[in-house]
Amino acid sequence: MALSDSGRKRQRWSPGNGDWEEIKARLPDFPWPSQKGVLALVIAGLLLWAATGIYIVGPGEQGVVLQFGRVLTTTGPGLNYRLPWPVQQSRVVNVEAIQRLEVGFRSDPRRPGTVRTIPTESLMLTGDENIVDAQLIIQYRISEPIRYLFHLRDPLQTLRAATEVALRSRVGNMTIDDVLTVGRAKVQDETRQFLQELMSAYQSGLLITDVKLQAVDAPEQVKDAFHEVVRAREDREKMINQARGYYEDVIPKARGEAQEILRAAEAYKEERTLRARGDAARFSAVLTEYRKAPVVTRTRLHLETVEKLLAKSDKIIMESKGGAGVLPLLPLKDINIRQESSGASKETKGGQP
Structure with missing residues (x-):
């Protein structure tokens, strides 16, 4: 029981009292569904719930x-x-x-070609204690969905951290010159292998398909000075290569000329040796004949020598005594030919500078 404001007792509400009837009278008529309608709604709801599978x-x-x-x-x-x-x-x-992960930088999808460097990821120490700024792109795909979904809390964050570990370990074993020049391919290959080993050990369900060094350079603060050093080294290498090319061009020629001189000297040696042996043999033969008939041999040698000397002369010597009845026959035609050829050769020599 409850008291009203006037202090009199008020009856509790019950479906049969006048207050309830008054409420029902004030409510609009509502078409409550029948029992079959309720069953149909329940079945439709169950079908919709089953269709969500x-x-x-x-x-x-x-x-x-x-x-x-x-x-x-x-x-x-x-x-x-x-x-x-x-x-x-x-x-x-x-x-x-194939998906990609950026390490050391972030590209802006709203502005293509614009990147933002992440120094905490990109700056690392080389084996010769120099700092290098390296930006890397990892390409991967999901090879084991169950491990990818449920074995690691954040597979991509794990992949990023493992990439930093793999890249820093490879760069730390090389000099800055190798990293910036001939060692780029080696860094990419070794980083991919080491990163795949790490992700397999973590059972991440990821397969690393490729690793690409997007940019490798000195830090921005010392980039200009470092590039000057690099250009000086390139000039030095260029000069060394030019000198090596000149060496490889000149030395073979000099060796060939030396071999040619040696062969000519050897041929001259053989010629002089054979000539000396022939002269010695002739001298021995003459000596033998001289011992047998000294006068005859001396006369023959004298005549042979005179014949050789006079054969090149244009003068004709005729005996003045005796042979007066003999008509000498001179080879005038041959003499004229020799004289003309001799004069032409003298003119040619005189015309040379």
Whole structure:
């Protein structure tokens, strides 16, 4: 019982008293459904709830079915069905798409070509205690969806941290010259191998397909001075290569000329040796004849010598005594030819500078 403002007792509400009747009278008429209508609504709701278990796995994707939060099975591309939530759930993962992760910088998708450097990721120490600014792009794909979804709390953050570890370990074993020039390919290859070993050890479900050094340079504060040093080294290498090319061009020629001189000297040696042997043999033969007939041999040698000397002369010597009845026959034609040829040779020599 309750008291009213005037102090009198007020009766509690009950469906039969006048207050309830008054409320019902004031409410509009509402068409409450019948028992069959309620059953139809319940069945429609159950059908809609059951239809939520239908899901589609696209080409290159793989589905993972969970039952009360635990992995139950995996499904392939196509139309698939699982029990509705909260009994079962499904997650769809693309296992063929190549994705990329930027380390040391971030590109702005709203402004293509614009990048923002992350010094805490890009600056690292080389083996010769120099600082280098390296920006890296990792290309990967999901190879094991279950491990990718549930084994690591944040697979991409783990991949970024592992990339820094792999890159710093490779750069730390090389000089800055190697990193900036001939060692870039080696850094990329070794970083990819080491990074894949780390991600496999973490059971991340990721497969590293490629590692690309986007940019490797000295820090911005010393970039100009470092480039001057690099240009000086390049000039030095250029001069060394030019000198090496000149050496490789001149030395073979000099060796060839030396071999040619040696062969000519050897031929001259053989010629002089054979001539000396022939002269010695002739001298021995003459000596033998001289011992047999000294006078005859001396006369013959004298005549042979005179014949050789006079054969080159244009003078004709005729005996003045005796032979007066003999008409000498002179080879005037041959003498004129020799004289003309001799005069022409003298003119040619005189015309030379």
